[in-house]
Every structure is written in structure tokens, then in C-alpha cells.
Amino acid sequence: MADKLKELCKWKTDVYAKEFATLAEAVAKPRFVCLKCGRAARRKKWLCKPEKLPAAPAGK
Numbered sequence: 067m068a069d070k071l072k073e074l075c076k077w078k079t080d081v082y083a084k085e086f087a088t089l090a091e092a093v094a095k096p097r098f099v100c101l102k103c104g105r106a107a108r109r110k111k112w113l114c115k116p117e118k119l120p121a122a123p124a125g126k
């Protein structure tokens with residue numbers, strides 16, 4: 067079921083709490099940011115207009 071979720075951008079607010087584990091995994095160590103919504107996620111499939119983030123500097 068978790069695999070069938072749509073982009074985080076389109077989730078309804080109650081889904082964040084309901085699918086918390088999925089959300090936590092989706093936003094951990096983000097590598098993409100949504101240019102439309104300003105959200106960040108690890109995989110671009112979670113975003114409606116994904117743009118790759120520049121590589122994060124080590125540490126910090």
C-alpha cells in the first residue's frame with residue numbers, strides 16, 4: 067500500500083500522520099527539492115516538480 071502513495075505534494079494533511087513511517091523515510095536525507103512546493107525528499111517520485119539538490123557537504 068505504501069508504494070501506491072502519490073507525491074508528497076499531493077498528500078492530504080491527515081495522510082502525513084497516517085503514513086508517518088513512509089513520510090519519514092521519504093524525507094530523510096533529501097536529494098531532491100520540489101520547485102513548486104518547496105518540499106524536499108529522497109526520491110524524485112515524491113515530488114511534483116523535482117529538482118536535484120546540490121550534493122550536501124560532508125558533516126554538518
Ligand SMILES: [Zn+2]
Nearest residue numbers: 075100103114
Ligand atoms: Zn510539489
